[in-house]
Each structure stands twice: as C-alpha cells, then as structure tokens.
Amino acid sequence: MNPRKVFALTRAGIMESLHYRLGTFVTLFANLIYLVLVYYLWKAIYASSGVEVVNGMTFTDTMIYLILATSLFNFLEMFVVWDMSRSIQSGKIILDLLKPLKFRTYTFWSYSGSHVVSFIMTFIPTFIIVMIVTKGAIPIGLNLVYFIISTVFALIVNFNIEMIVATICLYTESTWGINIVKETIVLLLSGASIPLAFFPDKLRAVVEYLPFRAVYDVPLTILLEKNGTDTLQGLLPVFGFQILWIVILTAAGTLFWNYSVKKITVNGG
Amino acid sequence: MEDQALVMKNVCKDFKVLNRHEGLKGSIQDLFSRDYKTISAVKDVSLEVARGEIIGYLGPNGAGKSTTIKMMTGVLEPTSGEILVNGKVPYKNRTENCENIGVVFGQRSQLWWSLPLIESFKLLRDLYMVPQAQYEEMIELYRSLVDIEPIINKPVRQMSLGQRTLSDILAAFLHNPTIVFLDEPTIGLDVSMKDKIRALIKGLNKEKNTTVILTTHDMGDVDALCRRIVIIDKGMKIYDNDIEHLKGYFGSYRTLHMKLADDTWEQMLIDEKTTDVMQVITEKQKVTKIKDIRLEEISTEEVIKKIYEGEAV
Amino acid sequence: MEKKKRGLRFYADIYRKILVQDLKTKMSYRADFIISTIGMIMVNLSGFITFLILFRNFPTINGWDYYHMLFLYGFSLVALTPVQCFFDNNWNLRFQVTSGDFIKYCFRPVNVFFYFMSEVFDVKGLGQLAFGIGTLIYAWIHIGIPVTPLVIAKLIVFLITASLFMIALMNAAAATCFWIRNSGYVMVIMFRFKDFAKYPSSIFSGIFKFLFTFIIPIAFIAYYPSLVILDPSNVPLLSWLSPLLGVLFFWLSYTFWMLGVRKYDFTGS
Numbered sequence: 004m005n006p007r008k009v010f011a012l013t014r015a016g017i018m019e020s021l022h023y024r025l026g027t028f029v030t031l032f033a034n035l036i037y038l039v040l041v042y043y044l045w046k047a048i049y050a051s052s053g054v055e056v057v058n059g060m061t062f063t064d065t066m067i068y069l070i071l072a073t074s075l076f077n078f079l080e081m082f083v084v085w086d087m088s089r090s091i092q093s094g095k096i097i098l099d100l101l102k103p104l105k106f107r108t109y110t111f112w113s114y115s116g117s118h119v120v121s122f123i124m125t126f127i128p129t130f131i132i133v134m135i136v137t138k139g140a141i142p143i144g145l146n147l148v149y150f151i152i153s154t155v156f157a158l159i160v161n162f163n164i165e166m167i168v169a170t171i172c173l174y175t176e177s178t179w180g181i182n183i184v185k186e187t188i189v190l191l192l193s194g195a196s197i198p199l200a201f202f203p204d205k206l207r208a209v210v211e212y213l214p215f216r217a218v219y220d221v222p223l224t225i226l227l228e229k230n231g232t233d234t235l236q237g238l239l240p241v242f243g244f245q246i247l248w249i250v251i252l253t254a255a256g257t258l259f260w261n262y263s264v265k266k267i268t269v270n271g272g
Numbered sequence: 273m274e275d276q277a278l279v280m281k282n283v284c285k286d287f288k289v290l291n292r293h294e295g296l297k298g299s300i301q302d303l304f305s306r307d308y309k310t311i312s313a314v315k316d317v318s319l320e321v322a323r324g325e326i327i328g329y330l331g332p333n334g335a336g337k338s339t340t341i342k343m344m345t346g347v348l349e350p351t352s353g354e355i356l357v358n359g360k361v362p363y364k365n366r367t368e369n370c371e372n373i374g375v376v377f378g379q380r381s382q383l384w385w386s387l388p389l390i391e392s393f394k395l396l397r398d399l400y401m402v403p404q405a406q407y408e409e410m411i412e413l414y415r416s417l418v419d420i421e422p423i424i425n426k427p428v429r430q431m432s433l434g435q436r437t438l439s440d441i442l443a444a445f446l447h448n449p450t451i452v453f454l455d456e457p458t459i460g461l462d463v464s465m466k467d468k469i470r471a472l473i474k475g476l477n478k479e480k481n482t483t484v485i486l487t488t489h490d491m492g493d494v495d496a497l498c499r500r501i502v503i504i505d506k507g508m509k510i511y512d513n514d515i516e517h518l519k520g521y522f523g524s525y526r527t528l529h530m531k532l533a534d535d536t537w538e539q540m541l542i543d544e545k546t547t548d549v550m551q552v553i554t555e556k557q558k559v560t561k562i563k564d565i566r567l568e569e570i571s572t573e574e575v576i577k578k579i580y581e582g583e584a585v
Numbered sequence: 586m587e588k589k590k591r592g593l594r595f596y597a598d599i600y601r602k603i604l605v606q607d608l609k610t611k612m613s614y615r616a617d618f619i620i621s622t623i624g625m626i627m628v629n630l631s632g633f634i635t636f637l638i639l640f641r642n643f644p645t646i647n648g649w650d651y652y653h654m655l656f657l658y659g660f661s662l663v664a665l666t667p668v669q670c671f672f673d674n675n676w677n678l679r680f681q682v683t684s685g686d687f688i689k690y691c692f693r694p695v696n697v698f699f700y701f702m703s704e705v706f707d708v709k710g711l712g713q714l715a716f717g718i719g720t721l722i723y724a725w726i727h728i729g730i731p732v733t734p735l736v737i738a739k740l741i742v743f744l745i746t747a748s749l750f751m752i753a754l755m756n757a758a759a760a761t762c763f764w765i766r767n768s769g770y771v772m773v774i775m776f777r778f779k780d781f782a783k784y785p786s787s788i789f790s791g792i793f794k795f796l797f798t799f800i801i802p803i804a805f806i807a808y809y810p811s812l813v814i815l816d817p818s819n820v821p822l823l824s825w826l827s828p829l830l831g832v833l834f835f836w837l838s839y840t841f842w843m844l845g846v847r848k849y850d851f852t853g854s
Contacts, residue, residue, distance in 0.1 A: 029761070029765060029768075029770070029771055030770045030771075030774075033770065033771060033774040033775075034774070036774075036778075036796075036801065037774060037777065037778070039793050039796075040778065040781045040797075043788045043789050043790075043793065044781060044784055044788060046788070047646055047647045047784075047788035048639070048643050048646050049643075050647075051643060051645045051646050051647055051648070052642075052643045052644075052645075057642050057643070058642065073777075077770065077774075080770075080773070082769070089680075175616060175617070175620065176614070176616075176617055177614075177616060177617040177620040177621060179621055179624065180617065180620030180621035180622075180623065180624040181620060181624070182624075183621075183624035183625070183627065183628060184620075184623065184624045184627050187624070187627045187628050187631045188627070188631075190631070191631045191634065191635065196631070196635050197635050197638050197639060201638050201639070201641075201642045202638060203638070203641060
C-alpha cells in the first residue's frame with residue numbers, strides 16, 4: 004500500500020462524509036443530548052450513594068469516561084459488517100475482491116476518511132464541551148498525546164474485530180444476529196456501558212485479559228491518568244497490551260479472511 | 273374524455289439541488305453552502321393516451337422519462353400543469369389511482385422476496401380486493417399465455433432475472449388495471465426471454481384492452497409492441513406519432529450491408545438524397561472484394577439514434 | 586367504478602395474512618433464527634448484567650431501591666417489544682430510500698406506512714417480551730403489589746401507552762433519512778436513548794426535564810406509565826395523561842414519516 008493510494012482513499016472518505024452535511028450536525032447534536040442524559044443519571048446515582056469516590060472513580064471521572072466512550076463509539080463505529088453482508092447479497096463482493104488492493108487494507112483505508120471527519124466534527128467538540136462542563140477535570144499534558152496514540156491502536160483493534168465478524172458473514176446470512184452479538188460483547192466488556200472499575204473483581208480479572216478493553220477502556224484510562232498511566236512504567240504495559248492484541252487479531256483475522264475467501268471462490272461464490 | 277386513459281397538460285417538474293463544489297475545499301464549503309440551483313426535469317409536456325393503446329415512451333438516459341412515470345403513478349407531484357389518469361389527478365388520489373394502474377420496474381421486484389409466487393398473487397388479490405372469480409379467470413388467462421408452472425411455487429428470491437420479470441409483469445396485470453407502466457421490462461434478458469415477455473405483454477393488452485406505457489432502450493420492444501412512440505429529450509417532448517410516420521422522415525435513408533472478402537458484414541447508413549448507393553459500392557470495391565450486398569430500409573434503432581443525436585423532425 | 590373501502594378490518598386481515606406467510610418462510614431459515622435469538626438473549630443479558638453491576642456499587646438511585654428499579658426495567662422491556670416486533674422495518678428504511686427501492690411501496694392501493702411496516706415481523710422481539718415479563722413478575726412479587734383485575738387492566742393499558750412513545754421515537758428517527766443521507770447514527774443514538782428509559786426520570790431537572798418528557802419522550806417509556814402501578818396513591822397528572830400523549834406522539838411521528846414520503850423525490854434510480 005503506497006502513501007499516495009492511502010491518501011487518495013482517505014481524501015475520498017473525507018469528501019464523502021462531508022457530503023452528508025446535515026447528518027454531521029445531527030450526530031453532534033445527538034451526542035450532546037446523550038451527554039446530558041449521562042450527566043443527570045450519574046449525578047443522581049452519586050448523590051444517592053452519599054460518597055464521593057466509588058471504586059476509585061469520582062462522579063466527574065465516571066461522567067467523562069462514559070461520555071467520551073460514547074463519543075469514541077460514534078467515532079469508531081464502522082459498518083463493515085453491514086457493508087460486507089450487503090455486498091455479499093448483491094454480489095458486489097466479487098468486484099471488491101478484484102480491486103488491485105488487498106481487500107482488508109482497502110476497507111481499512113476507505114474508512115479512514117470518515118474517521119478523520121467524525122473525530123474532528125464530533126469527538127473534538129464533545130471533548131471541549133466535557134472539558135468546560137467539568138471545569139478542567141481532564142488532565143492536560145502529555146497524556147493527550149498518549150491518548151491519541153492509544154486511540155489509533157484502539158481503532159486498529161476495533162477494525163480487526165469488525166473484520167473477523169464480517170468474515171463470519173461469508174458463512175451465514177444472519178448478519179443481524181452476528182452483529183448484535185459482537186456489539187453487545189464489545190460494549191459491555193470494553194467498559195463502554197459501565198466503567199470496568201465498577202465490575203466485580205472476579206469478572207474484572209477475566210475482562211482484563213480480553214481484547215475488548217483495548218478499544219474503550221485503555222484510551223480513556225490513559226486520558227484520565229488512572230491506574231498509574233501517568234508514569235512511563237504504568238503506560239508501557241498498557242500500550243504493550245494494545246499492540247499485542249493488534250498483532251494477534253491482525254494475524255488471526257488475515258488468516259481467517261484468506262482461508263474463507265479461498266473457500267468461497269472454490270465454491271463458486 | 274372518458275376514452276382517454278391518460279391526459280397530461282403542460283406538465284413541468286423542477287427539482288432543487290445543492291450546487292456542489294469540487295475537491296476537498298469544495299466539500300468543506302458545501303457544508304455551509306445555501307447555493308441551490310433549480311433543475312427542470314420535465315418541461316411543458318402534454319400527452320394523451322387512448323384506452324387499449326401501447327405507446328413507447330422513449331428518450332436517452334436522464335431525459336426525464338422516469339420523472340414523468342413517477343408523476344403519472346402519483347408518486348411525485350408536478351410543479352405545474354395537469355395530469356389525469358382515468359379522469360383523476362393521481363397525486364391527490366394516490367390510493368385510488370393505484371387500484372387502476374400496474375407498475376413494473378425492470379430491475380427491482382415488487383413482490384415479496386421470500387414468498388412463492390402464488391402466495392404473492394394471493395396477497396395481491398387481497399390487497400386489491402379482487403373478486404375470487406376474476407382472480408381465477410386471470411390465472412387461467414396467464415396459463416393460456418405463458419407456462420407458469422415452473423415458477424408458480426418458486427420463491428421470488430430463487431428465480432432467474434427473466435422469471436422474476438415475468439412474475440412482476442403478471443403481478444402488475446393481476447388486478448386488471450386500466451394502465452400498466454413498464455419501465456425497461458426486458459433489460460438484461462436473453463433473446464428468447466425477451467420474445468416471451470413481449471408476447472405476454474401483447475397478449476394481455478389484447479385480452480384485457482389494457483393501456484400500456486412502455487419505456488425502453490431496446491428498439492426490439494418498440495418494434496414488437498408499439499405503433500405509436502413518444503420521444504422526450506432534456507425534459508421536452510420532441511416527437512409524438514406513429515413509428516411509420518417517423519420512418520417516413522428518414523425515408524431516403526437506407527442501410528447498406530456489405531459482405532466483405534473476409535466474410536464479415538459491414539453496415540452503413542446512407543441518405544439517398546445526398547449520396548449515391550452505387551457510388552459507395554464502387555468506392556468500396558476499389559479497396560476490397562464485396563461478396564454480397566443487401567439494402568434495407570432504416571431500422572427503428574437508427575431512426576431513434578438519429579433523433580437523439582439531434583436530427584430535427 | 587365502485588369505490589373499495591379499506592377499513593380497519595381489511596388492514597388487520599392483510600397484516601395477519603402477510604404475517605403467516607412471513608413466519609412460514611422464517612421457519613425455513615433455522616440457523617438465522619437461532620443466531621438472532623442468541624443475539625437477542627445476549628442483548629438482554631448484557632443489559633441485565635449492567636444493571637446488576639450498577640446496583641452492586643450503588644444500592645439506591647434517587648430513592649428507588651433494587652426491586653422498584655427492576656420493575657421499571659421489566660416494564661421498559663415489555664414496552665419496547667412492539668417497536669421491535671412490528672416496526673423493525675424502520676431500520677431498513679434508509680437503505681431502501683437511498684437505493685430507490687422504496688418507491689415500490691407507493692404503487693399499492695394501501696397506506697404506505699402500513700405496507701412498509703407489514704413487510705417485517707421480528708420474532709426476536711418475543712424473546713425480549715419473555716425476559717421483560719419475567720423481570721416484571723419477579724419485581725412485582727418482591728414489592729408485593731396486589732393482583733386485582735383492575736391493576737392488570739391498568740398495567741396492560743399503560744404498557745401499550747408506553748410502547749407508543751418508543752414507536753413514535755423510532756418512526757421519527759427513521760424518517761429523518763428522507764432528508765438526511767446518513768441518518769444511521771440518528772437511529773442508533775435514538776435506540777440508545779431508550780436505555781435511559783429504565784431510570785426514574787425524576788433525576789432530570791429544569792429544561793432537560795422538559796426535553797426528555799415532551800420532545801424526546803423517554804420519560805414516558807417506563808417512568809410515568811409505571812407510576813400508575815407502583816405508586817397508586819400518588820399518581821402524577823402526566824401519568825394519567827400519558828395514553829392521550831402516546832396517541833398524539835404516535836400520530837405526529839406518523840405524519841412526519843408520511844411527509845418524508847411525499848417530500849422525497851425518489852432520485853435513487
């Protein structure tokens with residue numbers, strides 16, 4: 004994959020995303036409403052509990068964590084599974100496979116444009132609003148840089164999970180079922196619905212080792228400088244965790260994809 | 273008035289679209305742009321179609337054909353002008369209008385994808401409240417016109433394109449509508465399936481005196497089915513008369529077929545008013561040997577091509 | 586030509602016939618059915634786990650204890666069943682509109698909205714219904730609400746009421762696709778709003794209380810209607826008004842949906 008092709012695909016993606024202008028504003032607006040919901044809910048929850056800190060998380064921490072998780076969710080949301088199932092049903096998949104780029108690489112970069120747009124158009128405004136509302140509760144420093152690096156890793160992990168699930172769709176027509184199972188598992192076990200800090204210890208011990216944590220929990224923990232990620236010693240294992248899963252998932256995903264495509268071409272699609 | 277299945281008077285249709293700019297910078301500009309332009313898809317079209325008539329509604333891509341059909345079926349409202357289908361304004365009486373029309377879009381099936389054809393028919397019978405006797409009579413008629421046995425119990429999703437189109441046409445006639453709109457019914461089909469479908473349309477038209485409005489790019493459809501054609505280009509009606517009449521305008525044109533030394537046929541369109549056929553043959557003979565010669569009248573295909581290319585009528 | 590009358594009985598009859606045919610074909614895709622059911626169970630399970638984790642950390646929320654919250658949760662699940670079962674085709678609307686296939690719904694002599702929705706009956710919703718009823722009964726027993734015919738009648742009326750609000754929300758969200766091209770996010774976000782229906786809406790205050798009551802009426806998906814059962818001596822006016830408001834919201838969303846159909850220019854072809 005040469006840089007020119009990468010740039011061309013990203014650029015096309017950005018233009019296409021901007022094309023849907025009203026959609027961009029609506030997404031931002033909906034995000035803000037969601038932010039309000041999370042705020043009120045957790046304010047009430049903390050107020051009822053009568054304590055300031057629960058499992059190492061203050062109200063502000065929890066709120067920042069959940070709102071940015073949702074914002075990341077919108078930003079990371081890829082419709083790879085749906086696109087794949089539609090292109091299988093319409094037979095367009097054959098054309099995609101004939102393109103002179105590796106299919107996985109092609110898919111990844113064609114989403115990069117919309118990632119850039121939604122990062123700028125929805126994540127950054129949400130981030131700024133959260134910063135203002137919480138009056139500087141988000142530490143500002145090198146952690147922002149680490150957060151962005153970690154988000155890029157998260158994006159790759161997420162893409163790999165999406166691709167593996169999308170590959171399963173080559174075998175079954177049950178896209179809805181497959182996709183909802185994936186979404187539920189990712190949202191719950193990555194800490195996007197409720198911060199992992201609140202999980203019971205035994206469950207948490209298991210979740211710690213699964214790749215889903217690399218998608219939402221790791222970048223947000225780094226951003227909030229929790230669990231010792233404010234030091235290099237604390238940071239390295241976390242990045243290592245993400246990179247390890249990227250390697251494992253990329254290898255597994257590529258093997259699975261190549262194997263499946265071969266099988267399907269043999270069967271005559 | 274009652275004899276007219278369809279009347280259009282000075283119908284226009286405009287669309288408002290955003291003026292998009294090019295490039296990445298343009299895309300960002302468009303995000304905040306209020307720069308709209310109006311596009312006239314249909315300009316001042318008037319048309320009358322009698323009951324039982326099959327007309328070919330032709331025009332190059334983007335001429336405004338489907339916009340017109342959408343207005344006739346009541347899906348779109350004309351910007352100005354008047355449309356009457358069976359004496360009623362389709363847009364204002366959409367449901368009622370739908371009772372009396374049938375629509376087939378060549379590439380998209382309107383049937384229930386996973387249901388066997390017969391079940392789709394039964395559901396349509398109920399949707400259109402077709403009396404059982406009339407329904408059975410129609411199925412009998414279908415049986416007499418085409419061999420429906422291989423498809424009647426097949427789910428639409430398992431059908432070939434040809435079978436699907438056939439099913440869609442049958443479904444469109446099921447409630448015995450007064451007008452049927454066929455949008456490229458033979459697109460993508462093989463020669464024998466095309467013949468089958470043309471015969472079916474002709475048969476149904478004859479039996480039920482159904483008006484058929486046919487849009488197509490396949491002049492074979494036109495030759496087989498229509499006596500009258502209407503041509504629309506850039507939203508305007510540019511021709512409305514019999515095909516024969518149209519061919520008369522190009523009466524001096526001949527298609528010259530020549531079989532050359534290497535057994536290939538070469539064809540050439542010649543206007544006898546300006547060019548001498550013998551001269552062309554002589555010229556050609558100087559270059560290569562001619563084994564056989566055939567001289568034909570201009571085909572519909574070529575007439576239409578000439579009109580699309582801007583030859584005035 | 587005599588005018589054919591299409592009344593409620595006609596529509597009920599047609600819906601039943603399409604449903605029977607639809608179920609017959611669904612039976613032939615057993616794998617899809619099983620995977621989707623697993624997916625649905627996962628969704629409900631994950632929601633329940635989130636709920637449990639929350640209550641492990643915080644014993645009450647805004648004065649609501651575990652069983653009352655559970656009642657609200659079960660109530661919302663049951664109320665969300667109709668939208669899942671009968672209006673699931675809303676999720677396909679934007680694809681059909683963009684591709685131009687939507688036009689086929691306009692050529693039949695029946696209501697476009699009805700015809701479109703009749704095409705899909707989602708069996709998976711029934712799993713959610715069972716889950717919801719189970720939760721509701723469990724909470725009901727623990728709270729010790731008396732079982733009288735009047736209470737049951739009230740429960741049914743207010744469950745139907747509550748479901749109207751969610752149907753209205755999803756209709757409106759889906760209909761945005763007539764104006765906005767990538768309206769997928771609007772639906773996804775609206776669908777996530779429903780997760781907040783299971784919390785008492787007394788947590789909101791000020792302008793947002795108004796917003797979540799009258800504009801995005803999530804307060805009506807469980808909170809207000811369920812108060813009629815949970816707190817019969819102290820029912821707020823809005824609870825009594827909710828059936829009326831439900832009908833109004835449904836009608837508004839229907840009107841908006843149909844307006845979209847009329848405004849849309851069907852240029853997809």
